[in-house]
Amino acid sequence: MKWYFKVIAMLALVANIVSCKKDDMKYSDADVSAVENLYAPTDGKAVKLLSSSSAALYFEWESALVADGGAAQYEVVFDKLNGDFSKPLYTVTSDNNGNSNGANISHKILNQVAAKAGIEPGASGDISWSVYSIRGMKRVLSKVKKNLNIKTLEGFADIPDELFITGEGAENGTTIAQAIPFKLVGNGEYEIFTKLEAGKKYIFTDRKSADGRVFYSEDQTKIKEAETGSNTVAKTAVYRIRIDFNVSTITYSEIKSMGVYFSPSGAVVLDLPYQGKGIWSATGVINFKQESWGRDQRYKFQMETVKAGKAETVQLGTQTGTDSPPNSSSAPSYYFVRILPNLSQWDDKWKFVDAVDGRPTKISMILQGDKDYTHAVVPN
Structure with a gap:
């Protein structure tokens, strides 16, 4: 009869494991309600984006309810004006690692959202936003959505992952393989310390190859992209050059x-x-x-x-x-x-x-x- 007791014990162990797993799933899969009210920003609010790294817009919504009495987490989702959020343009986790029913979203992120929506740099356009409430594996999209009118920054939608300087006026000359790298000092922000020769052309490029993108400035203030563009300086000197692709700006300090x-x-x-x-x-x-x-x-x-x-x-x-x-x-x-x-x-x-x-x-x-x-x- 020993086999009988062994079978009973094994069945009890399996039942216990299954019970534990079910208890775990009760927490992670607890029902969560959709957010019913979006408080801020108001529907149709017009926002002129600023280049300051501290510039941000606050989003706030009503808390969702969770069946087990716990707390929900949240994500703000953005889409084109008439989008259904099935493939959102951008998703931002709410403050406090997703546990807050509010999110302070930077203007630079909003500028990226606008670019994904097809709004040209420096232009105005509309996007939609809503909120997902989340508990474990369950995600519920709010039935409410609001629109936001954005006046974008004059920045690049496709920011290069790397940046180099090359050309007759640069320290390493025209051999592209010897192009000198910039340092990434922030999101979309680059810096280099280098010597430039007066009156000689040089370019900025995103790769050490002939098919790289070319960036230049006509006025040493705004950065542009063009296959045939180039830069020059009036004085041979050592320069600190800073480029911010988020706002298309370039600055030179001798x-x-x-x-x-x-x-x-x-x-x-x-x-x-x-x-x-x-x-x-x-x-x-x-x-x-x-x-x-x-x-x-x-x-x-x-x-x-x-x-x-x-x-x-x-x-x-x-x-x-x-x-x-x-x-x-x-x-x-x-x-x-x-x-x-x-x-x-x-x-x-x-x-x-x-x-x-x-x-x-x-x-x-x-x-x-x-x-x-x-x-x-x-x-x-």
């Missing part, structure tokens, strides 16, 4: 100088001449400042620029907020650089190692698009 800023002195104590391809470097002697508590060795970098004819001072400092000198076990990130939003004497600085004090030291600033912005300090 880099007049780069130097080591010694915080105890509140001044640049070593000029770093430009060496090419985003590198400034020099060898010099840095003497630490004697204080009652010891030798002060704090430093960062400073560059003098001219943007739109206006002189501007910019500092470069640490990414890590360090307050100690490096040692043999310090990570490469100790030397990583960021461009600081404000000028100061003491903030966002590094500390030299003791071996730098009074000895010839090679210091380099490296701002290249295919790696982290960084710097190097090598005592001789």
